[in-house]
Amino acid sequence: MTSSAPAPQVAHLDADAFYVSIELGRRPELRGKPVVVSGSGPRAVVTTASYEARRYGVGSAMPASRARRLCPQAVFLAPDFTTYRDVSARMMKLVRATVERVEVVGLDEAYLDLEGLFSPRAAMRRLLAEIKSELGLTCSVGIGPNKLVAKVASDAEKPAGFVVLSREQACTRFAGHPPSLVPGIGPKTAARLAQMGYATLGQLASAPEALLAERFGPNLGRELSRRARFEHDGSVSSARKVVSESRERTFDTDIADPAEMRSVMREMALSLCASLERHRRRGRTIAIKVRLDDWTTVTRARTVAAATCDPDVVAAEALRLLAEYAPPRPVRLLGVRVAGLQCAPADGEPQLAAPGALEADQLALPV
DNA sequence: TCTGGGGTCCTTTGACCC
DNA sequence: TCTGGGGTCAAAGGACCC
Numbered sequence: 001m002t003s004s005a006p007a008p009q010v011a012h013l014d015a016d017a018f019y020v021s022i023e024l025g026r027r028p029e030l031r032g033k034p035v036v037v038s039g040s041g042p043r044a045v046v047t048t049a050s051y052e053a054r055r056y057g058v059g060s061a062m063p064a065s066r067a068r069r070l071c072p073q074a075v076f077l078a079p080d081f082t083t084y085r086d087v088s089a090r091m092m093k094l095v096r097a098t099v100e101r102v103e104v105v106g107l108d109e110a111y112l113d114l115e116g117l118f119s120p121r122a123a124m125r126r127l128l129a130e131i132k133s134e135l136g137l138t139c140s141v142g143i144g145p146n147k148l149v150a151k152v153a154s155d156a157e158k159p160a161g162f163v164v165l166s167r168e169q170a171c172t173r174f175a176g177h178p179p180s181l182v183p184g185i186g187p188k189t190a191a192r193l194a195q196m197g198y199a200t201l202g203q204l205a206s207a208p209e210a211l212l213a214e215r216f217g218p219n220l221g222r223e224l225s226r227r228a229r230f231e232h233d234g235s236v237s238s239a240r241k242v243v244s245e246s247r248e249r250t251f252d253t254d255i256a257d258p259a260e261m262r263s264v265m266r267e268m269a270l271s272l273c274a275s276l277e278r279h280r281r282r283g284r285t286i287a288i289k290v291r292l293d294d295w296t297t298v299t300r301a302r303t304v305a306a307a308t309c310d311p312d313v314v315a316a317e318a319l320r321l322l323a324e325y326a327p328p329r330p331v332r333l334l335g336v337r338v339a340g341l342q343c344a345p346a347d348g349e350p351q352l353a354a355p356g357a358l359e360a361d362q363l364a365l366p367v
Numbered sequence: 368t369c370t371g372g373g374g375t376c377c378t379t380t381g382a383c384c385c
Numbered sequence: 386t387c388t389g390g391g392g393t394c395a396a397a398g399g400a401c402c403c
Contacts (some may be wrong), residue, residue, distance in 0.1 A: 038371095045371050063370055106403040107376095114395085186401050219379075242377075250371060285395085295370080301396060333371090 010125055010236060012142045012150035013095065013255070015131075016159035018108035019048040022087050023077050025136045034074035039253050040065040043332075047079050048151030051159060091131055100129045105237045109154075110307055112234040121164065128162075142171065148232035151183055170230040182227045189216075196212050204228035226308045245281065247272045248291075248335030254293045256330040261321055268336045269315035276309035286312040286317040289335035290327050297333075300325050307342055314338060 015021065019037045025031055027276035034053035038046045044064040055352050056071035067074065088107040096102050101113035114120040124141050140161035142153025149170045151226040156173075167174065174181055177203055179191040196215065198204040205228035214222030226232065255261060265288070276282065287301035301322040308314065317338045 041371090043369090043371075047371085061371080063368065066368055066370090069368090109403080182400070188400060219377075240375095244373095246373065248372060287396090295400080299397060304396065335372090337374095 007024075008145060009117075009120050009143060010145070010147050010150045011099075011112040011120070012147065012154040013110050013112060013124075014140050014142075014154045014158070015091065015108040016138045016140055017048055018051055018088075018137070019079060019084055019295045020050045021137050022084060023080075024050070030075055034058070034071050035065055035073045036064070037079050038067065038074050038076055039098035040064075040076075040078055043250050043252060056341045075110075087135060087137075089135065091135055094127065094130050094134065098123055099237055101236050103240075111150065111236045116144070124158070124162075129212060144230075146232040147234055147236065148227060149184070149230050152181060152230070155181075155245075167230045171201075173204065176200050176229075178223075179204050179228065184227060185224065189220075192318070195226075201228050203320055242281070244283065244285075244337055244338035245272060245276060245279075245341065246335055248289060248333060250291075251331070254330035256327075261322060261327070261331060261334060264334055265318050265322055265336060266315045268334070269318050270311045271283070271299055272336055272338060273309050273311035273314050276338060276341075280341075281338075281345055282309045283338035283341040285339040286314055286321070287339060288318050288321045288325075288339040289329060289331035289333070289337065290322070290331055292327060293330040293332055295332075298325060298327075301337075301339075303340065306353075307340070309338070 009188060020035050023027075023035065023037060033050070033159065034050065035050040036046055037048045038044050042065065046058060046060055046062045046064055046067050048060060049058040049067070053067070053074050056074070058067045058071050058074065064076070068076070085109055088106055091108075092102065092104055095110055095112065099114065099117070103111040105111065112124075120143065124143065127138055128141065128286050131139055138160045140154045141156045141163070142150040142156070142161070143164040144153055145151040145167050149165055149167055149315040152170060152174065153337050154161065155166045156163050177189060177200060179193050180186045180187065180197065181201065185193070190216070190231075191285060193199070193204060196207075196211075198207055207225065207228070209222060209225040211221075212224050215221065216224060229256065249264060249268060256263075284305075284307045285301055286305045287299055289297065289299050291297045302317060302321060304313070304317065314336070322334075
């Protein structure tokens with residue numbers, strides 16, 4: 001490398017087995033044992049598994065019933081999101097005391113803009129030590145020239161990893177890994193790529209971009225090609241706008257009784273509106289989601305004249321949409337959503353129309 | 368093996384307007 | 386009058402992420 005401008009440095013900080021670690025903090029007798037945080041119903045899934053439980057094949061998003069079969073001796077704990085949110089807030093406070101620009105992604109991870117830091121690596125080491133001593137949590141860190149490299153690097157040596165890579169090093173190191181290693185390439189896209197003969201990031205990186213564009217559309221095609229080369233120019237942005245809020249519920253057993261569906265829908269609309277009200281949010285688009293017993297998922301939406309968080313309006317519209325769809329089979333999930341959110345006007349003030357002047361950004365895949 | 372909940376964003380399609 | 390193109394908006398579906 002010669003005289004190119006110094007690459008911006010980004011860190012990705014990711015708490016290891018976050019929920020489980022918090023639980024172990026208050027139940028130290030469980031340390032070293034397989035521990036699983038999951039719901040309790042027949043259709044619950046695993047939220048987090050300790051590394052001991054992972055050795056038995058237990059992993060996130062797996063049905064809890066299967067986790068129990070794989071590891072019957074595991075201790076199953078119900079999630080306590082109130083505490084997790086609290087610990088997360090304390091962790092992010094420590095992060096912000098170290099770095100000015102922080103992009104929080106979920107409760108347990110964040111991107112940090114290291115620009116301007118005197119000694120980024122030393123600063124990150126100190127931050128890790130602080131998080132460990134104050135909260136008892138171990139984190140993994142990835143550092144790279146962009147968010148994509150940082151993210152994949154932080155995942156590479158979990159738990160307690162500390163991996164610094166240039167873009168070129170990332171390309172070399174992960175060339176033999178499947179494309180799904182990269183965020184934004186999920187199972188569906190990975191399967192299509194595999195069918196085209198691109199089973200590794202190295203192969204994908206040398207695929208003709210025109211071919212990818214033809215198969216996946218110009219935006220995603222180009223993005224796949226760039227990601228395979230670990231190119232990414234999204235910046236670390238502290239402010240994200242909430243665009244929708246929802247409630248949904250999966251039933252322990254499917255329901256077929258319309259009256260029961262209406263009752264659940266009403267209940268969720270009330271809870272949703274209470275939260276919208278609390279956050280001074282209103283939205284114009286009211287949508288429902290219905291998942292049938294055969295897993296087909298249908299959404300229906302209607303945009304109303306004025307933004308609202310009125311439970312009567314939201315519930316009535318949701319019930320109307322449900323009646324119009326009239327689920328033809330038993331239902332396993334119902335949901336309600338309010339989108340097109342805007343902040344409520346100050347009392348008595350008329351609401352200005354949203355400018356809607358969003359930047360024409362590049363394809364906004366995660367990372 | 369039988370798949371949560373809460374989100375974001377993209378693509379496609381169709382309506383409507385100029 | 387007919388046709389086409391472009392822009393915008395809304396709806397629906399789907400992929401993906403934590």
